[in-house]
Amino acid sequence: MTGVIVESNQLTKTYGPLTALCECSLAVNKGEVFGLLGPNGAGKTTLIRLLLGYLKPTSGRANVAGLDCERQSVAVRRLVAYLPAEASMFPQMNGHDALRFFAEIRPGSDLARSQLLAERLELDLSRRVSLMSTGMKQKLALAATLAAQTPIYILDEPTANLDPTVRSTVLALVAEARVAGKSVLFSSHVLSEVEQVCDRVVILRAGRLVHTQVMRELRTQHRIVAQLSAPLPPIPESLRHQLVIASHAGAEVTFETPGELAPLLGWLATLPLADVRIEPVGLRAVYDRYHREQTRASGQREPADGVALEPAALPGG
Amino acid sequence: MLEVRLLFAACLVLVFAFCFVRVFIVASLELSDFAAIVEKLWDKWGKFSAVPLSQLLSYPGRIALAFDEPIVVFTISIFAISRGSDVVSGELNRGTLELLLAQPVSRLQVLASQALVTIGCLALLSLATWCGTWAGIQVTSVKERVPPPKVKLPFLPAVPLPVRSDEKIEIPMREKVDPAVFWPGALNLFCLGCAVAGVSTLVSACDRYRWRTIGIVASLYILSMICKILGLAFEQFAWLKDVSLFTAYEPQRFIAIATRTPADTWTFFHQVDGLSELGPLGYNAILLGIAALGYLAAAIIFHRRDLPAPL
Numbered sequence: 051m052t053g054v055i056v057e058s059n060q061l062t063k064t065y066g067p068l069t070a071l072c073e074c075s076l077a078v079n080k081g082e083v084f085g086l087l088g089p090n091g092a093g094k095t096t097l098i099r100l101l102l103g104y105l106k107p108t109s110g111r112a113n114v115a116g117l118d119c120e121r122q123s124v125a126v127r128r129l130v131a132y133l134p135a136e137a138s139m140f141p142q143m144n145g146h147d148a149l150r151f152f153a154e155i156r157p158g159s160d161l162a163r164s165q166l167l168a169e170r171l172e173l174d175l176s177r178r179v180s181l182m183s184t185g186m187k188q189k190l191a192l193a194a195t196l197a198a199q200t201p202i203y204i205l206d207e208p209t210a211n212l213d214p215t216v217r218s219t220v221l222a223l224v225a226e227a228r229v230a231g232k233s234v235l236f237s238s239h240v241l242s243e244v245e246q247v248c249d250r251v252v253i254l255r256a257g258r259l260v261h262t263q264v265m266r267e268l269r270t271q272h273r274i275v276a277q278l279s280a281p282l283p284p285i286p287e288s289l290r291h292q293l294v295i296a297s298h299a300g301a302e303v304t305f306e307t308p309g310e311l312a313p314l315l316g317w318l319a320t321l322p323l324a325d326v327r328i329e330p331v332g333l334r335a336v337y338d339r340y341h342r343e344q345t346r347a348s349g350q351r352e353p354a355d356g357v358a359l360e361p362a363a364l365p366g367g
Numbered sequence: 368m369l370e371v372r373l374l375f376a377a378c379l380v381l382v383f384a385f386c387f388v389r390v391f392i393v394a395s396l397e398l399s400d401f402a403a404i405v406e407k408l409w410d411k412w413g414k415f416s417a418v419p420l421s422q423l424l425s426y427p428g429r430i431a432l433a434f435d436e437p438i439v440v441f442t443i444s445i446f447a448i449s450r451g452s453d454v455v456s457g458e459l460n461r462g463t464l465e466l467l468l469a470q471p472v473s474r475l476q477v478l479a480s481q482a483l484v485t486i487g488c489l490a491l492l493s494l495a496t497w498c499g500t501w502a503g504i505q506v507t508s509v510k511e512r513v514p515p516p517k518v519k520l521p522f523l524p525a526v527p528l529p530v531r532s533d534e535k536i537e538i539p540m541r542e543k544v545d546p547a548v549f550w551p552g553a554l555n556l557f558c559l560g561c562a563v564a565g566v567s568t569l570v571s572a573c574d575r576y577r578w579r580t581i582g583i584v585a586s587l588y589i590l591s592m593i594c595k596i597l598g599l600a601f602e603q604f605a606w607l608k609d610v611s612l613f614t615a616y617e618p619q620r621f622i623a624i625a626t627r628t629p630a631d632t633w634t635f636f637h638q639v640d641g642l643s644e645l646g647p648l649g650y651n652a653i654l655l656g657i658a659a660l661g662y663l664a665a666a667i668i669f670h671r672r673d674l675p676a677p678l
Contacts (some may be wrong), residue, residue, distance in 0.1 A: 095676055104468065104674040124473045132469035135676075138462030142370055155470045191466065 137191030145175030164197030390503025451567025565661025
């Protein structure tokens with residue numbers, strides 16, 4: 051990863067009294083898969099639409115490869131292939147026509163590649179768009195978008211309405227794009243998918259960017275949940291920076307490790323613990339730090355404001 | 368796109384067939400019978416006519432009525448409203464603008480390409496009205512009484528004999544009517560279509576729901592019609608004509624000018640009773656001006672506005 055390809059600086063969008071995005075500053079590196087996380091109304095789509103020049107910022111700026119997103123939006127879109135959250139195709143076209151249309155309208159686009167992608171996504175191109183299911187339309191839009199030979203892909207909910215097999219194919223295609231050196235802005239509600247493909251994730255809450263998470267760092271973090279059979283002794287000074295007591299209610303105690311687990315194992319073995327569970331912290335836990343109230347309000351197993359709580363997304367789930 | 372092609376094809380067939388059939392009707396209804404009907408109504412309804420009675424009782428005048436028939440005017444207008452309303456609010460409503468503008472095309476390119484297709488189709492529809500009229504003129508004939516025989520005496524002009532013949536002869540319509548006189552009518556129809564398309568595109572550029580756009584434009588259209596009717600009907604409301612789009616739509620009058628004073632057919636101003644009046648091209652320029660302003664304002668608004676996410 052070398053250099054920043056997408057950058058926003060204090061980007062703000064308001065609609066009268068409503069602030070859709072507030073002073074959002076972020077940078078996406080070349081060859082990076084960058085996740086956007088947040089519940090509905092958090093500002094993810096507003097951010098994407100500002101980057102593409104669909105919306106004019108109230109203040110702040112954004113640029114893609116040095117091009118101003120507001121003033122040079124056509125040049126920006128030459129570099130970006132965008133998949134909208136609910137991609138609507140021209141209903142009277144069939145799949146072949148739609149792919150041909152998008153291949154012709156974008157210079158350097160490859161019809162053969164889009165047809166190949168459609169095949170990988172198991173899409174019947176002979177069917178008319180108006181007769182396609184929502185999932186089929188999504189596959190068609192994906193084939194058209196991912197066929198574009200652009201350095202940046204912006205994918206808003208790319209796996210929505212897709213079956214598990216095709217979801218895996220989409221995630222594989224995103225991974226292939228990264229290998230090919232392309233940058234991907236990946237907005238999704240499915241934590242497990244974001245966790246699987248993203249290098250870095252930002253969490254948005256009520257229009258504000260509240261956290262940036264490097265996924266490599268997250269993978270080294272663990273959570274230890276256990277029952278105490280005696281009072282917890284103080285944490286030794288040498289381990290204070292390597293261990294945090296996340297919660298201690300009654301007999302149950304939860305530790306979190308911001309880094310490697312191995313140096314702590316010796317001390318943990320001396321504690322009066324029973325029913326010990328060690329699990330990766332996972333994106334769910336990070337997400338919950340900022341959206342816990344919504345998660346609690348909607349129940350432990352319910353989607354938190356539209357965030358799909360798949361078993362794989364749950365720590366230890 | 369297929370939807371547009373079907374609409375266009377249907378409108379094309381309709382206006383061609385209507386104008387063609389219209390000439391047949393004119394040919395089949397004898398002038399004297401038509402005159403009997405019109406003369407009875409003229410005292411009351413004459414003020415709504417754009418042309419004098421003598422023009423209305425001529426073959427070109429009767430055929431020219433086709434350009435004022437609701438079926439022709441509404442077909443062109445419906446096509447223009449349908450296309451104009453689709454440009455921004457239609458695409459937004461369907462959600463297709465999102466993916467279209469994800470491509471490296473500017474908003475102005477989208478609007479310009481839509482405008483070109485609309486104007487091209489309107490030109491073809493207007494041409495179809497002329498072609499329908501031309502085809503009708505080529506294949507129909509009118510029946511007229513044989514003129515009384517004339518006696519030619521030396522050194523005197525020919526004198527018709529005072530005998531009345533009941534014999535009728537068929538005369539091809541093309542000998543009675545020059546199809547070229549209908550060009551100003553077709554052009555005026557095209558300009559009206561452009562003006563309606565321009566206004567529709569402007570409303571569409573401000574809106575996000577296509578049906579609301581159609582509703583607003585249809586309301587303006589009907590209001591404009593009412594203004595002209597009231598302006599013609601009541602002296603005290605004559606000023607209302609000046610705010611109506613339809614005041615510039617006078618195909619019958621322009622066809623009458625082409626028939627009677629061909630030199631004035633393609634003029635912006637012409638002399639009537641010593642006074643300079645707006646000529647056919649002047650009225651068409653007003654309609655095209657409205658169209659241009661509509662498209663220009665639509666382009667500015669569309670270029671500057673935020674595009675909301677699809678619903």
